[in-house]
Amino acid sequence: MLKSLSIKNYALIDELQVSFNEGFTTITGETGAGKSILLGGLSLILGKRADLNSLRDASEKCILEATFDIRGYGLHAFFEEEDLDFEEMTILRREILPCGKSRAFINDTPVTLTVLSGLGEQLVDIHSQHQTLKLTDNDFQFRFLDAVAGNFELLEAYSAKLKTWRSLGKQLSRLQEEKRESLREYDYNQFLLGELQEAKLEAGMLEELEETYEKLNNVEFIKEQLGYGVQLLESEQFGVLGQLVDLKNAMKKLSSFGERYQELAKRMESAFLELDDAGNELKTMEEELEDDPQLLERTNERLQQIYDLQKKHGVAGMDELIAIQKALEDKVLATEGLDERIEQMEAEAEKLRTQLEELASQIRAKRLEVVPGLQKNLESALGPLGMPNAKFDIQLEETDDLRGNGKDDLQFLFSANKGGVFSELKKVASGGELSRIMLVIKSMLARYMKLPTIMFDEIDTGVSGEVSNKMAGIMKEMSATMQVFTITHLPQVAAKGDKQFKVFKADEAGQTVSSMKALEEQERIEELAEMLGGKQLSDSALAHARELLTTKA
Known part of the structure; x- marks a missing residue:
């Protein structure tokens, strides 16, 4: 869980320190206020490559730091493998120097960007419309299906044997060439x-x-x-x-x-x-x-x-x-003696292949078992999100090859319209539709596996008030088991948050700076009213804002 964020000398941010709680947090602000800057700073902390242009003052270094509560994340093995001290409250820090060089730290220990990124991926999932392209990625589709099917233990055993089998195959090839x-x-x-x-x-x-x-x-x-x-x-x-x-x-x-x-x-x-x-x-x-x-x-x-x-x-x-x-x-x-050694290795490889075939069959059986229910649940969840005619056809074809996750070919075919032809998601689903599908999938994944902190970046763009309300409900439901952030322009979504932050610009000493603050109840009412009706706060807008906050649960 993200506990705190500190940003100094980054883009329009002079200095920012903010703390977060568990549950559902919404972030609002006018266009251009700096919400994307905030997200960019967090991305740098999580291992994104730095740009010298990020420095607000080119003569001073930029420091970005985030504290995470990582209890229950199962990260002891990662820290041990990377020879890092495990701390329940782990601090990730990036420093961008005026000379253009960048340094990364985990709990004050210098690390490479690869290591920082490897940890960051397990702490925060930043979800934007661009990230919805992952939905069309076959590996992601398999991970989703296997999470629902409860295949992780089988896949772990399969992966270990597959690694041994492939290594044995390479040794056998070398031995045959040697022969x-x-x-x-x-x-x-x-x-x-x-x-x-x-x-x-x-x-x-x-x-x-x-x-x-x-x-x-x-x-x-x-x-x-x-x-x-x-x-x-x-x-x-x-x-x-x-x-x-x-x-x-x-x-x-x-x-x-x-x-x-x-x-x-x-x-x-x-x-x-x-x-x-x-x-x-x-x-x-x-x-x-x-x-x-x-x-x-x-x-x-x-x-x-x-x-x-x-x-x-x-x-x-x-x-x-x-x-x-x-x-x-x-x-x-x-x-x-090569013939005897080759015969022994071939027998061992054949034995491993038989075991892999059996594991692949078990994995496939569990996948096939959940496909009908998964299709139905996806379609049911998308109906209230403005996609009443959404239909899925999840096709699973058995192959002859032993692949990284079994012996299946997987296709998520989709039709958004009644009587429409099924086709690949990336060909027929719009950006907005992909965002809603991804939201539903992430909410389903949260039931089957422990997900990291998730941050939705304007995932509700271009949807109606009623649909956005349903999307906010899904995010609110997800926050019962994980920390959820969403950056939004919609008051219906913003009101659902357990906590609301506002990103804003201000002029200080002749310069424009971006900042962020946690809103108290009255400030939330005024912010929501402004989102509903503009700068001139009418009584009706304020009343509507109070109603949204009252019914947020």
Whole structure:
């Protein structure tokens, strides 16, 4: 509920502060007094884009602020999602700076216009003749029909499953495309993998093969050098071991002359033992070494195979080649497992579709159930509003597609005249007729769902006094469960308000300013009398005004 409105430095308004109550509030004033300015200021607070021309004084900033009582609006989730502090008395504020920039706040927290607008849409419904075009919007028609049918819980469940189903469909499409792409590469990847698997790659293999190849490829030279080494060690005349024996014995003879000689003798003994062992190793290696042309050829083939694979895959090491083999194994395995994954997802998607079909059928059944009564109620409500021959033909055709709100095509066909041909609302209903139809629909919606504060902007334009009285009665009835404002030129409507405000112009310090005030009872009588008979307040006009106020209920 809108509790208060504050406007500073906006258009013709210098500074305005006004408080509102629940129920039905009427706003009157002469043409050009500033009622549209008031509505424009409220629209800015609710998230409409700002215009620098809105500033009354271009050197000062414009501040517009509204306080709302949002208890019972179910907005906790919105505040939590937008990371805002929830306050039962929530303040929306706009500031338009002289430089042209605009700032928006919710409870003193800066927000984007998108966030402000998102909240504003849930707080105030501004209804003008231009807004009646929404009546011809298919989404609005569906929302109206579903409100009457009590479909909101079913639609919520349907919407959640539809979102999951569509997301699953996108994943499935990507997976099928991945399969097509993988299949194009599958044979080639499998061929590459086969080459690598045939090579039986292992870490450290390349170094081992290269060592074996070098040994076998130089076997004669190695044997020659090993034999020469044995000869140097064991030659009878000049062998190193023989001479080392003589050296060892000489040192042993000196060991009795002190500790240093004993140590030297031990070292010579150790050198002899080490060299003797090395000599034995040389002889063993020489005996074991054999020429093996076949092993050399096989080793060379294995090396060439690995070198070719490294060149083919553009790598220089065995580890990189093994990593490529692992990646190819993963790709081939993934391709081979795609069919199973696709089958699982298709089964899940089919299950979801079946559930969606069932929900859509339930939604459709409830819609069809209320259509006859809805047509009758619309026609009955429009009769007293100067449309006695209004007829509706609400057509609901089942489709094959799963849509955002079920599987139906909806058409609101209308005929305003007796015996007239039914056609789409936007083609046959005039602006005034659309306004009255929208008023009736909004009043019906108020019975089925909690609507925000609603503001009617001269919805009664161009209708007779009796019809306007009926329209005012509908708005009065709506105000029993919600806050209702109407801007009007008709005294019959203005008198129905629980509270009446007047918008007026005045000259202050050589400038024209717009202002607004709540009218006391006598002021209301005089305002209504002026609306009835003009500036010269006659006794009959005053009496008529008193009568209107007396019978306003």
